[in-house]
Amino acid sequence: xxxxxxxxxxxxxxxxxxxxxxxxxxxxxxxxxxxxxxxxxxxxxxxxxxxxxxxxxxxxxxxxxxxxxxxxxxxxxxxxxxxxxxxxxxxxxxxxxxxxxxxxxxxxxxxxxxxxxxxxxxxxxxxxxxxxxxxxxxxxxxxxxxxxxxxxxxxxxxxxxx
Amino acid sequence: xxxxxxxxxxxxxxxxxxxxxxxxxxxxxxxxxxxxxxxxxxxxxxxxxxxxxxxxxxxxxxxxxxxxxxxxxxxxxxxxxxxxxxxxxxxxxxxxxxxxxxxxxxxxxxxxxxxxxxxxxxxxxxxxxxxxxxxxxxxxxxxxxxxxxxxxxxxxxxxxxxxxxxxxxxxxxxxxxxxxxxxxxxxxxxxxxxxxxxxxxxxxxxxxxxxxxxxxxxxxxxxxxxxxx
Numbered sequence: 001x002x003x004x005x006x007x008x009x010x011x012x013x014x015x016x017x018x019x020x021x022x023x024x025x026x027x028x029x030x031x032x033x034x035x036x037x038x039x040x041x042x043x044x045x046x047x048x049x050x051x052x053x054x055x056x057x058x059x060x061x062x063x064x065x066x067x068x069x070x071x072x073x074x075x076x077x078x079x080x081x082x083x084x085x086x087x088x089x090x091x092x093x094x095x096x097x098x099x100x101x102x103x104x105x106x107x108x109x110x111x112x113x114x115x116x117x118x119x120x121x122x123x124x125x126x127x128x129x130x131x132x133x134x135x136x137x138x139x140x141x142x143x144x145x146x147x148x149x150x151x152x153x154x155x156x157x158x159x160x161x162x
Numbered sequence: 163x164x165x166x167x168x169x170x171x172x173x174x175x176x177x178x179x180x181x182x183x184x185x186x187x188x189x190x191x192x193x194x195x196x197x198x199x200x201x202x203x204x205x206x207x208x209x210x211x212x213x214x215x216x217x218x219x220x221x222x223x224x225x226x227x228x229x230x231x232x233x234x235x236x237x238x239x240x241x242x243x244x245x246x247x248x249x250x251x252x253x254x255x256x257x258x259x260x261x262x263x264x265x266x267x268x269x270x271x272x273x274x275x276x277x278x279x280x281x282x283x284x285x286x287x288x289x290x291x292x293x294x295x296x297x298x299x300x301x302x303x304x305x306x307x308x309x310x311x312x313x314x315x316x317x318x319x320x321x322x323x324x325x326x327x328x329x330x331x332x333x334x335x336x337x338x339x340x341x342x343x344x345x346x347x348x349x350x351x352x353x354x355x356x357x358x359x360x361x362x363x364x365x366x367x368x369x370x371x372x373x374x375x376x377x378x379x380x381x382x383x384x385x386x387x388x389x390x391x
Contacts, residue, residue, distance in 0.1 A: 074194075089389055095231030101278050102194045119279065 002154045004137040004161065005130075011160060012038040012127075012135055013045035018156035019149075020049020023105045025073040027149060028119055030111030033127030038135050039109045042127065043077055046107055050075055058109070063094060066104075074104035080113040087113040121145035123153070163213065164220045164372060165204075165243075166365035167236035169196040170228030170256040171275050173332045175361025176204055178211070179369055185211055187362050196235045204239075218249060222368020225253040226386035227283040227311050228275055233385035244380040252368040253378045255386060257285040257311060258301055259363035260331030265289075265304045270327040272349070275359070276334040277313055283388060284319055285309050286327065294322070302366060313388040320344040330357045 006012040019029065019042075029046065031039040040058045047056045051070025059065040059079045067075045076099040083090045091097060091114045100106045100119055111118060118124075121143030128136045141150035163185070168175040172192045178185040186207045192199055208214060223240035226233045237253075244251040260273035271287040286309045288295060295307035312322065316337055329349040333341065338351055371377070 092389060093230050093387075095229070097278055098229055098231060104194070117279070 001141075002139045002150060004139070004154070004157050006038070006135045006137060006161075008133050009038065009041050012041045012137070013048070014160045015137065015153075015157045016042040016045020016047075017049040018045075018160055019153050020046035022149065022152045022156065023050060025103050025105065026101075027105050027145065028100050028122045029105070029107045029149075030118055030122050030124040031107065031109045031127065032112050032124060034129070037127035037129055039127060042125070042137075043107050043109070046105075047075060047077075050105065064096065064099065069105070074102075076100075076102075076104055076106045078106065078108045080108065080110040083110075083113055088116055091117055119143075123149040163217050164222060164365055164369055165218045166222040166224075166254075166361050166368055167200070167204075167240050168224035168256070168259070168359070168361050168364050169200060169232045169236040170224040170226050171232060171332055172229070173275075173359055174199065174232075175224075175359070175364070176200070176207055177361035177365040178207060178213070179362075179365040182366075182369065184362050184365070187360065187365075189358075189360055192232075196232055200235055200239060215243065216247070218243065218247070220250045220252060220368065220372045222252040222254050222364050222372075224256045224259065224364050225383075226256050227277070227313065227388040228256050228385075229278075230385075230387060233387070237383070237385055241380045241383070250372055250377040251380050251383060252371045252376075253383050254364045254367045254371075255311070256359065256364075257283065257331065258299065258308075259367055260359040261285070261287045261308075262301045262363045262367060263360075264328055264330050264357070265301055265306060267328065270323075270325060272319075272323055272327040272329050273331040274319075274329060275332050276337075277388075280337065281313060281315050282319060282334065282337065283311060283313050284322070284331075285311050286322070300370075302370065311386060311388055313390060316340040316344055320348075323348055332358050 044056045064078045124140040126138040139150045141147040164179040166177040174192045175189040177187040221240045257273040275283045289306045297308040299308045
């Protein structure tokens with residue numbers, strides 16, 4: 001577990017961009033946090049780090065948006081906020097579990113609602129608003145790939161935070 | 163001419179059957195984009211034989227259990243053809259197709275397909291009834307008994323196979339080691355690429371039902387979706 005502190009939306013996006021640059025096909029990033037905690041902002045940065053020029057918006061109503069990265073594989077941006085009581089079954093029925101085992105990168109907002117479907121190698125990022133602008137970003141790594149993502153991000157983010 | 167479509171898992175396939183002759187068959191492993199792959203490939207195999215969609219008199223489709231998103235790809239195309247051309251539609255359980263070439267060997271057969279997150283779908287087939295095999299099935303000329311379709315991890319599969327069985331179908335490579343360890347002495351993984359599911363088997367099972375006039379209704383035919391309880 002590692003905690004980073006961002007003091008602006010811009011910095012959250014830059015940390016996301018640093019993460020985007022190190023992601024590989026098959027990686028899963030779970031974003032956990034309340035409305036306004038910076039999940040979509042972080043995803044915008046991840047998309048930029050992956051070389052995606054299209055504007056990234058919250059997929060709250062469409063559930064999953066797919067982008068083509070500069071490196072050829074897809075980025076799946078999912079939002080589980082609108083999934084109901086049977087969130088896990090609904091996520092399976094739209095194929096979200098398969099996207100997380102596929103050949104792209106998956107970034108999942110409100111991922112705690114489908115925690116059971118997340119692969120072992122998931123990087124979980126918990127975003128908490130500590131005041132108006134400041135956010136704490138706590139990284140939890142599962143599996144060897146998750147740990148590598150966490151360590152690499154912590155190093156890369158050190159450059160952003162100084 | 164009967165067309166068979168299978169996108170139940172990444173192992174995808176197309177076959178054309180005329181009378182009982184396999185005119186053409188294409189089996190491939192999809193790269194997450196069956197919606198993009200299936201129709202152009204169908205157009206190609208038809209073109210290779212100078213055929214058009216109008217030459218298709220019946221459509222057989224792999225019904226699952228399998229990938230939720232994958233199953234809908236072939237089924238929606240099969241239904242579209244059935245509705246547009248009034249073509250008979252024949253849904254074939256995916257694991258029945260995997261078991262078909264092996265059931266007459268006289269051994270217990272266990273057909274498998276990947277279900278993601280370290281899990282598999284499976285069903286067992288044998289010539290004799292057993293409390294674990296409550297369903298009577300007819301595969302080609304073979305009559306026997308099948309278990310219900312199951313979903314679980316390799317330990318669950320091992321628990322369901324107390325006796326030696328022929329393991330066939332699409333066995334995820336990531337699980338080979340666990341299967342060899344937990345099912346040692348009971349199953350052998352013999353040339354998985356040669357015992358995998360083929361579109362020709364979907365076609366063959368569809369053919370039998372077509373000849374018997376046993377069609378499915380395009381409005382109500384649904385995939386076999388399995389979820390963990």
